[in-house]
Amino acid sequence: MTTENSETRPSTPNLEPLRQLTAKDRYLEGARAMLPFLVSIIPMSLAGGALGPASGLSALETLGLAMAANSGTAQFVAFSLVLQGASLVTLFLTTLVLGLRMLIYATVLREHFEDVPRGLKALVAFGLIDAIFFAAIDKLRDGTLNSHKHWYFLGASSLMYGVWMTCTAIGAVLGSLVPDLRSRGLDFPMAAMFVAMLVLSVTSRKLLAIAVVSGITVLAAATLPYNLGIVVAVVAGVATGGLWDLLAGRREAGTSSAVTPMEEN
Amino acid sequence: MSAVVMIALVGLAAFLPRYLPFVVLQDRKPSATAKDLLGYAPVAVLAALAVPPVLTPTGDGDRLTVLGPYLAGALVIVVVAYTSRHLLLSALAGTVVFFVLRAVMGS
Numbered sequence: 600m601t602t603e604n605s606e607t608r609p610s611t612p613n614l615e616p617l618r619q620l621t622a623k624d625r626y627l628e629g630a631r632a633m634l635p636f637l638v639s640i641i642p643m644s645l646a647g648g649a650l651g652p653a654s655g656l657s658a659l660e661t662l663g664l665a666m667a668a669n670s671g672t673a674q675f676v677a678f679s680l681v682l683q684g685a686s687l688v689t690l691f692l693t694t695l696v697l698g699l700r701m702l703i704y705a706t707v708l709r710e711h712f713e714d715v716p717r718g719l720k721a722l723v724a725f726g727l728i729d730a731i732f733f734a735a736i737d738k739l740r741d742g743t744l745n746s747h748k749h750w751y752f753l754g755a756s757s758l759m760y761g762v763w764m765t766c767t768a769i770g771a772v773l774g775s776l777v778p779d780l781r782s783r784g785l786d787f788p789m790a791a792m793f794v795a796m797l798v799l800s801v802t803s804r805k806l807l808a809i810a811v812v813s814g815i816t817v818l819a820a821a822t823l824p825y826n827l828g829i830v831v832a833v834v835a836g837v838a839t840g841g842l843w844d845l846l847a848g849r850r851e852a853g854t855s856s857a858v859t860p861m862e863e864n
Numbered sequence: 865m866s867a868v869v870m871i872a873l874v875g876l877a878a879f880l881p882r883y884l885p886f887v888v889l890q891d892r893k894p895s896a897t898a899k900d901l902l903g904y905a906p907v908a909v910l911a912a913l914a915v916p917p918v919l920t921p922t923g924d925g926d927r928l929t930v931l932g933p934y935l936a937g938a939l940v941i942v943v944v945a946y947t948s949r950h951l952l953l954s955a956l957a958g959t960v961v962f963f964v965l966r967a968v969m970g971s
Contacts, residue, residue, distance in 0.1 A: 642952055660867045667875030672906065677874050679913055687873055694877035697909055699902045705885035712886060724883035787937060787962045791955040793914035794938050797907070798945035798954070806907050813908040814915035821916065829912045836908025837901050844900060 625747040629754030632734045637762060640671075644763045647674055648770020650789050652777070654682040661771035666764055670728060672796065673697045674767075679789055685829070692830050704732045711739055715749045723749050726756025805843045812839040914938075933969065937962030 620628070644665075651661025656678065668674040673694050680690050704727060712720055731752060738744035744751055801807050813836030820828030918938040941958030948954060 639952070646952070657867075660871070663867065663871040664874055667871045668878045670878060672910075673874070673878055676909065676913060677870075681870070687870065690870065691873045691877050693909060694874050695881065696905045698878050698881040699905050701881040702885055703899055703902060705882055709886045717887065720886045721883055724886055725879060727882045787917075787934065788955065788959050790914065790917035790934070791937065791941055791958045791962070792951075793910055794918065794941045794958065795945045795951050795955040797910040797914045798942050799949060799951060800907050800910060806904075809904050809907050810911035813911035817912040817915055818919060829909070832912035833905060833908040836911060837904045840904035840908075841897075841901055844897075 620746060622747045622750040625744075625750035626754035629731075629735075629751035629756075630758040632751075633730065633755045633758050636730045636759065640759065640763055641766055643671055644766035645770040645773075646788070646792075647671060648767035648772075649774030650675060650678050650792075651767075651771050652774035653789065654678040656681060658768070658771040658775045661774075662764065662768050665767040668694065669725065669760060669763075670697065671763075675789060675792055679793070680829075682789070686824075686827075689827055689830060693833070696830075696833055700729075701727060704729075707736070708732070708739075711748050719749050719753075723752045723756070726752065726760055728756070728759060730759065731755045805840060808843060809836040809840045812836050933962045933965040936965055 647665065648661060651664070652658065656664070661678075664677050665674045668677055676693055676697060677690060680693060685693075705724060708723075708727075712723065715723070734755065735744060735748075735751060738751075739748070797810060801810050813832045816835040817828050817832035820831045822828075823831065918934050937958040939958075940961045941954045944957045945951070945954035
């Protein structure tokens with residue numbers, strides 16, 4: 600608690616006419632901003648927890664992977680790669696690629712955290728997820744989130760992380776109670792999740808082209824060792840997107856990705 | 865593979881992109897092109913993971929299943945997801961179809 604005492608400071612002429620918000624206010628504000636997301640993450644994380652044992656993981660390994668990834672997508676992808684017996688290199692590279700959009704979030708956010716101690720920065724970074732970024736970025740831009748910014752982030756991420764991991768643990772335990780999930784065809788729910796996520800993220804023709812090229816490449820490269828075909832397919836898909844932009848000649852890229860709404864240019 | 869190593873690697877791969885921009889290259893901004901390319905990666909990853917189990921349930925990479933529970937379930941997901949824009953609903957619908965077909969076909 601390094602910055603608890605701002606109530607004594609004269610307030611800047613801003614949108615906070617009554618009083619300065621304390622760190623605790625910000626923490627609760629951040630947590631409250633996440634409440635609408637609970638409706639979707641509770642069933643998702645319960646299901647996600649059950650997918651771990653279906654991939655041949657123990658309940659503890661399932662929870663460990665979920666806690667390490669702190670991303671539904673990265674978690675499901677990790678399960679799927681374990682199920683396929685992928686190598687550690689493929690697992691590492693694929694998780695890294697999935698997290699690359701976080702590079703952009705963190706780059707946009709860092710100017711707001713320059714005076715925050717490193718340890719807290721690391722905590723903010725660890726808890727960073729799409730929902731929190733998009734909830735906070737507008738408030739940072741319009742100046743309503745102007746003090747104790749890291750407490751806002753920590754409030755949001757501790758609620759989301761706590762709920763996600765609790766439900767993942769419950770799902771994993773329930774999933775591991777059912778013996779031999781895998782041979783009952785329970786690998787399909789995972790594939791189902793990917794197909795659904797794919798359909799929902801293909802929002803333009805360019806993204807469709809990327810998905811098609813990636814999908815064809817992964818089939819063609821299925822014989823590569825260590826499941827490296829996935830990495831090759833991702834590179835091919837991203838290259839397709841780059842080529843599309845080049846051929847289109849102008850920069851209308853980005854309309855695609857989740858990253859767009861906050862771009863500065 | 866060792867579970868601890870696996871979890872540690874996933875944790876590292878998840879944490880580095882989130883944390884590095886806060887502490888290194890403070891004065892550098894990624895180019896617009898780089899941002900675009902980074903934005904394409906998730907769709908490419910999802911496609912690379914969604915396609916093989918649907919078209920090659922056996923996983924051997926050289927047999928396309930033209931019609932079976934996997935492909936039929938996936939088609940249902942595509943339709944429901946496209947119309948409803950709802951992740952869990954569409955995944956669930958496809959999964960139900962998958963298990964019903966499997967039960968019917970007795971496989």
